[in-house]
Amino acid sequence: MIDWGTVWNALNSNLVGLIIATIIGVVLATVTQWLIQSRAQRQEKKQLALLLGYEIAQMAQMAIESVKRNGALLEDYKRRINAGERWFFNANDMDLFRTVYDKPTTNLSLLPSDLISTISDIYRRVEICNHIKRLMNNVVEKSGVNMSTLTIEPGNPLALREVDMAITQFIFYSESYYQNLTNLYGVCAKACEGLSKVAKIEKFLVPAVQMVSPKENNPSPPSGAAS
Numbered sequence: 001m002i003d004w005g006t007v008w009n010a011l012n013s014n015l016v017g018l019i020i021a022t023i024i025g026v027v028l029a030t031v032t033q034w035l036i037q038s039r040a041q042r043q044e045k046k047q048l049a050l051l052l053g054y055e056i057a058q059m060a061q062m063a064i065e066s067v068k069r070n071g072a073l074l075e076d077y078k079r080r081i082n083a084g085e086r087w088f089f090n091a092n093d094m095d096l097f098r099t100v101y102d103k104p105t106t107n108l109s110l111l112p113s114d115l116i117s118t119i120s121d122i123y124r125r126v127e128i129c130n131h132i133k134r135l136m137n138n139v140v141e142k143s144g145v146n147m148s149t150l151t152i153e154p155g156n157p158l159a160l161r162e163v164d165m166a167i168t169q170f171i172f173y174s175e176s177y178y179q180n181l182t183n184l185y186g187v188c189a190k191a192c193e194g195l196s197k198v199a200k201i202e203k204f205l206v207p208a209v210q211m212v213s214p215k216e217n218n219p220s221p222p223s224g225a226a227s
Helices: 004-082 113-141 159-199
Strands: none
Touching: 004 113, 004 159, 113 159
16 A cells, blocks of 8 residues: 655655755856856956056156156246247147047946046046147147248238237146146056056056256257247
């Protein structure tokens, strides 16, 4: 005679075991997937921090070198203009980089919120600096001064007055440009400190600020300066 109670107990025990095994399998699969995704995300975050850190450190280098090279030159330039000279100098700076920041695959949300804010501020300043530099170049191009000989181009009776106005604009844009570069350097240094922690490296190489005085970098206009 079949003992249905025993059969039921056996089936019930096997069913419970199957349910438990299924639950454990699902949990293990979920945990494994989470660990894989978490590891991949950590690697992606570290890689992003490295790429941004190197780009931002390079921009800090470019910014401070430009300020050291041309900032002192600008002060001496203003003294010479006040003494009656009329000429321009070229700020032959490359555009500051946005390569990593502008990549479609760059995912800033991987980084801490305070670092995201700092980095966004950096690239806002980068765009401002690049724009002001373009304004400086436009002033020189439209000034009516032949930059190869530094003489006022003939044919315009208002050329001299226009050059004076252009010089005023040029000085305004130049002061704004170098001040923005100086401010950019400070924000870059702060960001590199935070990015180095995310990237788990000692630090990104950001140059120390060591400004030169105007006497160390006096420009000499070519002969034939407009006057």
